[in-house]
Amino acid sequence: MSTAAKISVRGLNKAFGDKKVLDGIDLDVMPGTAMVVIGGSGTGKSVLIKCILGLIEADSGSILIDGEDVLKATPARARALRSQIGMLFQNGALFDSLPVWENVAFGLLAQNKISRRDARAKAGEFLAQVGLAASVGELSPAELSGGMQKRVALARAIAGAPQIMFFDEPTTGLDPIMGAVIDGLIVDCVKRLGSTSIAITHDMASAQRIGDVAAMLYEGRIVWTGPAASLLDSDNEVVSQFTHGRREGPIQMALRR
Amino acid sequence: MNAVLSPVAALGRAVQNVLGLIGEVFIFALSALSHLLRPPFYWRRIGRSVMEIGYFSLPVVALTTLFTGMVLALQAYTGFSRFNAQSAIASIVVLSVTRELGPVLAGLMVAGRAGAAIAAEMGTMRVTDQIDALSTLSTNPMKYLVTPRLIAGVIALPLLVAVGDILGVMGGYLVATLKLGFNGTDYLHNTFQYLRTDDVVSGLIKASVFGFIIALMGCYHGFKSKGGAQGVGAATTSAVVSASVLILGLDYLLTQVFFSS
Numbered sequence: 001m002s003t004a005a006k007i008s009v010r011g012l013n014k015a016f017g018d019k020k021v022l023d024g025i026d027l028d029v030m031p032g033t034a035m036v037v038i039g040g041s042g043t044g045k046s047v048l049i050k051c052i053l054g055l056i057e058a059d060s061g062s063i064l065i066d067g068e069d070v071l072k073a074t075p076a077r078a079r080a081l082r083s084q085i086g087m088l089f090q091n092g093a094l095f096d097s098l099p100v101w102e103n104v105a106f107g108l109l110a111q112n113k114i115s116r117r118d119a120r121a122k123a124g125e126f127l128a129q130v131g132l133a134a135s136v137g138e139l140s141p142a143e144l145s146g147g148m149q150k151r152v153a154l155a156r157a158i159a160g161a162p163q164i165m166f167f168d169e170p171t172t173g174l175d176p177i178m179g180a181v182i183d184g185l186i187v188d189c190v191k192r193l194g195s196t197s198i199a200i201t202h203d204m205a206s207a208q209r210i211g212d213v214a215a216m217l218y219e220g221r222i223v224w225t226g227p228a229a230s231l232l233d234s235d236n237e238v239v240s241q242f243t244h245g246r247r248e249g250p251i252q253m254a255l256r257r
Numbered sequence: 258m259n260a261v262l263s264p265v266a267a268l269g270r271a272v273q274n275v276l277g278l279i280g281e282v283f284i285f286a287l288s289a290l291s292h293l294l295r296p297p298f299y300w301r302r303i304g305r306s307v308m309e310i311g312y313f314s315l316p317v318v319a320l321t322t323l324f325t326g327m328v329l330a331l332q333a334y335t336g337f338s339r340f341n342a343q344s345a346i347a348s349i350v351v352l353s354v355t356r357e358l359g360p361v362l363a364g365l366m367v368a369g370r371a372g373a374a375i376a377a378e379m380g381t382m383r384v385t386d387q388i389d390a391l392s393t394l395s396t397n398p399m400k401y402l403v404t405p406r407l408i409a410g411v412i413a414l415p416l417l418v419a420v421g422d423i424l425g426v427m428g429g430y431l432v433a434t435l436k437l438g439f440n441g442t443d444y445l446h447n448t449f450q451y452l453r454t455d456d457v458v459s460g461l462i463k464a465s466v467f468g469f470i471i472a473l474m475g476c477y478h479g480f481k482s483k484g485g486a487q488g489v490g491a492a493t494t495s496a497v498v499s500a501s502v503l504i505l506g507l508d509y510l511l512t513q514v515f516f517s518s
Contacts, residue, residue: 053389053392053393054392055389055392055393079395082393083395085393086393087390087393089386089389089390090386091385091386093385093386093387093389093390094387095382095387096381096387097378106394107394107395107396110297110395110396110401111297111395112297156394160394160395
């Protein structure tokens, strides 16, 4: 199964000092599949995707993209493998020193694929794909609402036509309607590009809207995988407690005084 | 025994931390400089950084050097008039400004203005994931954010100091002619009589080094900042303090190199 997977993670470990965040993660994401990783705050969901992206160095294990281990590849090859990944950050992470259009076309401009005039026009097309007018391109990111910033960040993520897309808490901080709108755009974009995706979220409604498959991260390990549609019906005690938000159960919140 | 050794252990740890920090800054600088000759080159970023570090610092540097030249002329007059050596004032002003005060004061002013701005911008980019976002868009953050600023620092500060030198001399000239009753032509003649090319060039070389240090400290502390708004504030303070201390320390070393013989 792992040989056919677009992304295959095996025995991935990451600790920060004494705190072991990822403890032997095994995860396969098949081509064209939308995987949703759920789990409590601070359980290492963001660390997992940052390890795959190379933003955090994993301690050990393997991360295979198209069958090639990025942790053992040469730096140039690892960059090439990772260049097919588009990322939507939790807070958008738009470059506030640049206008919106330049944010959207940043990847194209950075690789000298396109002139600035063409990039401005192209940015308008990507903004249209996320439901924004081309005139928004002239604004600064600080002038946009949270929902609009997420849309612009999504437009920036899809501009490079990535084969793999990561979404970090795509609906956090948005009202339920805007959350549903962003989820709809994510599903549309991923389908249009035929991408494989991994989204991390606490939002069960969002997880079911954007995910084909779900995985539960708990105590540094993937403790359950299954169809995203069955999240709320899972027999797994950890998943059941988390998805229904019950205080009692195997998940004990660490309280610090 | 522990009570005796604990201050020694604390001293050892402090020395270890300082050496570790120096090594880290050195590697950071080398990493940024390694991108100098490798494409792509971000000319637009370099131009913008020259504007931010140089052009927008012009008012504060101009005022500082102008008033410094004025004060120098006044102080030199009150001191040298006791020995009937007033004619040396012009030389004192021009040599002090070009060799020392121009580059050092411009450096300190730019460290406070542009160095702090670089650290704050970079620190905010770090804590809001913008630097990580650059990596995901196939852009090396060191190449895009740090290298252009280092180049800009090396280019912009000598230009600022050249302007500052002229204004400093002009400040001395204004005080000498308008307040102290010097003849303008004689003052200018005395100004250029003992001024050598080395005096100006050494000041401009110092300015280049200071520009590099200011940009490096701003980038390093901003790049490594963490912990939200408080972390960004701490990075900004560290950038200004470390750049200022290094400017003063390096000024002594460079003066030793240029003029000890």
